[in-house]
Amino acid sequence: xxxxxxxxxxxxxxxxxxxxxxxxxxxxxxxxxxxxxxxxxxxxxxxxxxxxxxxxxxxxxxxxxxxxxxxxxxxxxxxxxxxxxxxxxxxxxxxxxxxxxxxxxxxxxxxxxxxxxxxxxxxxxxxxxxxxxxxxxxxxxxxxxxxxxxxxxxxxxxxxxxxxxxxxxxxxxx
Amino acid sequence: xxxxxxxxxxxxxxxxxxxxxxxxxxxxxxxxxxxxxxxxxxxxxxxxxxxxxxxxxxxxxxxxxxxxxxxxxxxxxxxxxxxxxxxxxxxxxxxxxxxxxxxxxxxxxxxxxxxxxxxxxxxxxxxxxxxxxxxxxxxxxxxxxxxxxxxxxxxxxxxxxxxxx
Amino acid sequence: xxxxxxxxxxxxxxxxxxxxxxxxxxxxxxxxxxxxxxxxxxxxxxxxxxxxxxxxxxxxxxxxxxxxxxxxxxxxxxxxxxxxxxxxxxxxxxxxxxxxxxxxxxxxxxxxxxxxxxxxxxxxxxxxxxxxxxxxxxxxxxxxxxxxxxxxxxxxxxxxxxxxxxxxxxxxxxxxxxxxxxxxxxxxxxxxxxxxxxxxxxxxxxxxxxxxxxxxxxxxxxxxxxxxxxxxxxxxxxxxxxxxxxxxxxxxxxxxxxxxxxxxxxxxxxxxxxxxxxxxxxxxxxxxxxxxxxxxxxxxxxxxxxxxxxxxxxxxxxxxxxxxxxxxxxxxxxxxxxxxxxxxxxxxxxxxxxxxxxxxxxxxxxxxxxxxxxxxxxxxxxxxxxxxxxxxxxxxxx
Ligand code: SF4
Ligand code: SF4
Numbered sequence: 015x016x017x018x019x020x021x022x023x024x025x026x027x028x029x030x031x032x033x034x035x036x037x038x039x040x041x042x043x044x045x046x047x048x049x050x051x052x053x054x055x056x057x058x059x060x061x062x063x064x065x066x067x068x069x070x071x072x073x074x075x076x077x078x079x080x081x082x083x084x085x086x087x088x089x090x091x092x093x094x095x096x097x098x099x100x101x102x103x104x105x106x107x108x109x110x111x112x113x114x115x116x117x118x119x120x121x122x123x124x125x126x127x128x129x130x131x132x133x134x135x136x137x138x139x140x141x142x143x144x145x146x147x148x149x150x151x152x153x154x155x156x157x158x159x160x161x162x163x164x165x166x167x168x169x170x171x172x173x174x175x176x177x178x179x180x181x182x183x184x185x186x187x188x
Numbered sequence: 189x190x191x192x193x194x195x196x197x198x199x200x201x202x203x204x205x206x207x208x209x210x211x212x213x214x215x216x217x218x219x220x221x222x223x224x225x226x227x228x229x230x231x232x233x234x235x236x237x238x239x240x241x242x243x244x245x246x247x248x249x250x251x252x253x254x255x256x257x258x259x260x261x262x263x264x265x266x267x268x269x270x271x272x273x274x275x276x277x278x279x280x281x282x283x284x285x286x287x288x289x290x291x292x293x294x295x296x297x298x299x300x301x302x303x304x305x306x307x308x309x310x311x312x313x314x315x316x317x318x319x320x321x322x323x324x325x326x327x328x329x330x331x332x333x334x335x336x337x338x339x340x341x342x343x344x345x346x347x348x349x350x351x352x353x
Numbered sequence: 354x355x356x357x358x359x360x361x362x363x364x365x366x367x368x369x370x371x372x373x374x375x376x377x378x379x380x381x382x383x384x385x386x387x388x389x390x391x392x393x394x395x396x397x398x399x400x401x402x403x404x405x406x407x408x409x410x411x412x413x414x415x416x417x418x419x420x421x422x423x424x425x426x427x428x429x430x431x432x433x434x435x436x437x438x439x440x441x442x443x444x445x446x447x448x449x450x451x452x453x454x455x456x457x458x459x460x461x462x463x464x465x466x467x468x469x470x471x472x473x474x475x476x477x478x479x480x481x482x483x484x485x486x487x488x489x490x491x492x493x494x495x496x497x498x499x500x501x502x503x504x505x506x507x508x509x510x511x512x513x514x515x516x517x518x519x520x521x522x523x524x525x526x527x528x529x530x531x532x533x534x535x536x537x538x539x540x541x542x543x544x545x546x547x548x549x550x551x552x553x554x555x556x557x558x559x560x561x562x563x564x565x566x567x568x569x570x571x572x573x574x575x576x577x578x579x580x581x582x583x584x585x586x587x588x589x590x591x592x593x594x595x596x597x598x599x600x601x602x603x604x605x606x607x608x609x610x611x612x613x614x615x616x617x618x619x620x621x622x623x624x625x626x627x628x629x630x631x632x633x634x635x636x637x638x639x640x641x642x643x644x645x646x647x648x649x650x651x652x653x654x655x656x657x658x659x660x661x662x663x664x665x666x667x668x669x670x671x672x673x674x675x676x677x678x679x680x681x682x683x684x685x686x687x688x689x690x691x692x693x694x695x696x697x698x699x700x701x702x703x704x705x706x707x708x709x710x711x712x713x714x715x716x717x718x719x720x721x722x723x724x725x726x727x728x729x730x731x732x733x734x735x736x737x738x739x740x741x742x743x744x745x746x747x748x749x750x751x
Contacts, residue, residue, distance in 0.1 A: 022596070024588045025606040027624065029617050038555040045554045048546060049487065059494050071501075072526060073667070075508040092342040094675055096420040101344035113344060122423045122514045127522070128670040132657055136508075172501055176538045179498045210446045210684040237576040239687075239696050240713040255711070257685065257698065261573055261582075261589045269595055270685060293576025296402075296721055297713075304410075319403035319750060330411050339415045 059180045061170070067163070068172045069185060070138040075123040077139050078114060082158045084133035085111060091125035091134060100125050105154055113157055116150040139163050200266035201233060207268070213257075214268040218275055220284045226273060227258075227290040235260040235271060238287070241297035243305045245279070245333045252277045252305060252332075254284060258291075277307065279332075286312040304331040369396060374735065376404055381478050382746030386723055386739075390732060398727035400720050406750040413710040418444055418677045419670070421710065423514045428714055429748040430511045432471040434463040434503075435690030436714070436748070439697040441516040442597060443686035447679035447701055448518060450647050454599070456520040458640040461599040462533075463506060463515055464688075465629045465636070469540075470499045471691030472622045472629075472743075479619070479740030480551065483560055488551045495543050498536045505529060517674055519647030524666035530637045537630050544627060552623060561616035565738035567726055568613060575725055578715045579693020580625060581742055584618040586611035591689035603635050615741035622743070650674055678705050692716055692743050716749035 061068065070076060087110035092102045099118035105111040112125075112134075126134045139161050144150045170182035203226075205216035218226045239257040246252065256273040263269070275284060286309035287294045298309045299318040306329045309315055316322065320330070329335060368391055375385035383404035389397040409428070413421045425440050426433040438460060445451065452460070477492035500510050505526050507513040515522050551557055567577070572585035582589055590607045592600045608624040610617040644651060646668050654662065658669045679701040688695045693715030700709040719742050727738065 020604045022590075022593045022600055022603065022605050022607065024590070024593065024609050026609045026611070027620075029610060029612045029620060032620055032624075033553060033558070033616075036553065041549075041553050041555050044549045048549050057491070057494065059497055071505040071508070073508045073523065073665070074504065089342060090672070090675075094417075094420065094670065095342075096416065096423045098340045098342075102342055103344040120423055120512060121509060122512065123508065124420070124423075124514070124670060127667070128672075128675060130655065130657060130672075132661065174498060174501065174532045174535045174539075176535045179495060179536075179539050179543075180501060208683070210449070210682055211443075211686065213685055236573040239576070239694075239718075240698060240711055242698070242711045244700055244709045255698070257696065261587045272685070291576070292574045292725070293718070293721065295724070296717070317403075319406040320408075330408050335411070337411055337415050 057178065059178070061182060064141070065166065066168045066170050066182070067141070068182070069169050070140060071172075074136065074138055074140070075121045075126075076136045077116075077142070077161050078119070078126060078134055078157075079137055079160050080112060080154075080157045081133045081135070082111065082154070084131050085129075086131055086133070087111060088130060090128045090130065094124045094128045096120070096122060096124060111154055113154060114152050116144075116152065117147060137161065200264065201268060201271070203229060203233070203271075205271070208272075211270075212268065213270040213272045215272045215274060218273060220275060220277065223273070223275055223287070224285050224290065227256075227287050230258055230271060230273075231290055233260075234263050234267070236291075237261070238291045238293045238297065239270070241287070241294050242301055243277075243307060243331070245305065245331065247279065247333045250279060252279050252282055252307070254282075254301070254307065256287070256294075281308070282306065283308045283310055285310050286315075288312055303329075305329055306332070368392075372732070375401075381475075381744070382748075382750075384744070384746040386727075386735075388727070388732065388735075393732045395727050395730050395732060395735070398723050400723040402717075402720050402746065403750050405747045409751045410710055410712060413707055415706065417675060417705050418679070418707060419517065419675060421707070422516065423512065425712065426512055426514060427747070428712075428751055429471070429690070429692070429716075429745055431474045431745075432467050432691045433511055433513045434460070434467040434515055435471070435688055436695055437514070437516060438464060438598070439686045439688040439695040440699070440710070440712070441518055442688065443684050443697040443699045444518045444677070444679060446684035446686055447682055447699065448677075450519050450649060452520045452647060453644045454641045455524075455643040456645045457599045458636050459506075459521045459523075459525060459645060460516065461603070462525075462633060462636050462640075463503060463513065463521075464598065465632050466499050466503045466506070467513075468691045469626055469629050470496050470503070472626055473499070475692065475740075475743035475745070476619070476622060479743070482736035482740040483557065485551065485554075485557065488547070491543070491547070491550070495540060498539065502529075502533055502536055505532065517646060517650075517668060517670065518677060519650055519674075520645050520668060522668050524645050525637075525640070526666075533633060533637050537634060540626075540630060544623070547623065552619065558616065560737050561619060561741065562614060564615045564734050565618075565722075565726060565730065565741055566612075566614045567722070569611070571725070572613065575721050577693070577719050577722055577742075579689070579691070579719070579743075580621040581618055581693065581719060581722070583607065584610045584621040585613040589694075591687050591694050595687060597686075597688065599636060600632075602639070603632050605631050605635075615737050618741040618743075676705050678703055690715060692745060692748065693719065712751060714748045714751060716745045717751065719744055720749045 092100045097118045102110045169185040173181045175181040205214045235258045241256045254275040258271045303317045372388045385401040387399040473492045473496035480488035504510045507515045569586045605628045653673045681703045683700045685698045696713040698711040702708040
């Protein structure tokens with residue numbers, strides 16, 4: 015594996031060589047001691063969801079909000095929606111507006127990306143709980159309001175760490 | 189049929205066909221009685237594996253085209269990486285000899301083409317439905333063009349009603 | 354050596370029992386295998402696939418070209434970039450365009466992040482099938498690092514829908530290189546722990562060695578793909594055979610094992626993880642500056658679209674991309690995904706929707722293994738074989 019010729023290439027390998035000739039007892043012991051080590055110094059990345067929630071990364075394709083004033087009613091968003099989650103209706107005569115059905119939305123962000131006037135945008139909120147299915151169908155009023163996360167949620171920032179893999183840093187840790 | 193097979197076969201593979209410009213696949217046209225012969229020739233040349241076996245339905249031209257993509261591993265230089273065999277079939281009761289004795293890898297793919305298009309592969313030992321429910325899709329051939337899947341309207345009529353879910 | 358695990362059986366009808374494994378969800382999707390057993394030796398196996406079939410090829414015919422990306426991604430959401438890249442590449446071949454170099458590098462980065470995540474997922478399932486729940490947790494936990502990285506790049510954890518024909522949807526976010534390098538460093542350390550805990554663990558080794566042997570010739574005959582065929586000694590990786598994205602410019606090895614058993618397939622995956630890290634490291638360092646969408650479409654951008662591209666580095670979906678009408682013709686494209694080769698064949702009749710899309714997924718091609726390889730093995734070896742193939746039912750069923 016030492017050679018460094020450029021470009022992709024195949025390299026033949028051998029199981030016997032790869033596995034080495036360590037005896038069983040030794041390997042058992044090694045596995046056990048690693049297990050003990052990880053018992054003492056665990057590699058935990060579990061988040062106490064839903065009490066703790068990660069801050070979504072910048073540009074996360076979260077829930078979608080309509081800016082009613084910007085919208086020109088061109089219907090492109092409804093046409094592009096691959097899940098048929100967005101549909102147009104007549105908000106007033108000659109005034110088409112989209113509404114969204116979160117039972118269907120797959121958060122592909124196509125609608126946001128096609129809107130020619132940037133009337134749709136993502137908010138960094140993803141997991142909301144609805145008490146019944148009807149609430150997941152938004153009308154113009156709910157669709158134009160930015161959803162908020164419940165108050166009890168503690169926000170943590172996800173940091174990629176060389177030692178632990180992922181680390182969670184509380185936002186505004188009091 | 190929507191295909192422009194410009195380009196002669198300039199590859200080293202001794203087989204009649206044309207090189208497609210878009211993707212450099214060698215397109216070989218044949219007929220049901222000659223299919224096995226073509227397949228055997230390809231296999232002799234090192235094309236050991238079928239990547240895909242399927243069909244395209246052309247109701248306007250009154251035909252269906254069986255399309256088999258064959259490849260080989262560690263092919264000699266200058267050989268096309270992909271050979272596409274095209275066989276025109278009638279839409280009514282299409283039948284071709286099964287390729288399973290040439291390439292084992294067509295086993296499930298022939299079953300799929302059978303359920304999706306209704307093509308009978310003569311000599312396939314176990315030709316029955318594989319992905320679809322055999323009862324429900326006894327006479328339905330979903331990938332034929334006369335099986336239409338309706339897309340919803342983009343306008344919301346009053347309520348989501350039937351659109352739920 | 355390896356072949357010895359195959360036990361010759363005589364078929365005696367009155368002693369044959371039929372055992373239904375499933376329908377169940379062994380961690381990756383609904384499947385069923387119908388076994389005929391003589392004692393505890395499998396004499397016949399019949400994979401009954403299709404429990405999660407969605408007839409995607411049909412659905413694709415009713416939607417505009419780009420709208421099919423989220424659809425095809427649902428074959429294997431754990432490997433979303435690799436399984437949709439082939440479709441996008443096929444469209445690009447029809448259009449006769451190539452994405453700009455920077456877009457190619459970004460594609461490569463996401464594809465490798467997905468490959469790692471997908472291998473870790475597959476091995477996690479494999480570990481739990483073998484009863485090794487520690488490794489199951491470790492694999493899944495470490496996968497989270499790469500899912501997180503993919504989220505920063507694409508805006509979604511799994512269903513990235515990240516490509517436009519001729520480019521990608523977003524540029525690398527600021528600070529991505531640092532984060533990726535940290536993730537790689539962490540994972541390199543973990544790979545060493547995997548060796549001790551899993552690969553070289555004598556229990557695991559004896560469960561895998563010589564089990565599910567597939568000879569070189571048989572592998573070619575059955576047409577299996579991905580790490581499975583490479584573990585049987587066949588030099589086949591689409592990244593080398595039909596180079597795409599930025600792969601031809603990068604320096605990496607594709608491991609080949611000759612042994613063809615479950616152990617070789619496992620080593621194959623772990624070694625590929627290492628190579629993926631190498632690719633990622635090079636790709637973030639060598640990535641060239643430049644546009645991330647083909648200029649043909651950039652020219653059609655309106656002012657709003659250009660502003661967003663400049664300030665947010667987000668490529669909006671220009672109407673020209675949405676109303677794509679590739680010229681009449683056909684094209685195929687294939688991509689090396691985590692579990693093997695994705696094959697797409699698209700037919701255009703010049704309309705804004707595909708006339709026909711054929712997709713063959715690696716798991717569909719690998720599912721044939723159960724029928725032709727299981728006979729001759731003990732029922733107790735089934736989980737080891739099933740897991741080592743890295744079979745993913747939703748992908749096979751499409
Ligand atoms: S995010 Fe995708 S699925 Fe959801 S409404 Fe927009 S286009 Fe439709
Ligand atoms: S695409 Fe934008 S402007 Fe057009 S209807 Fe949708 S939200 Fe309104």
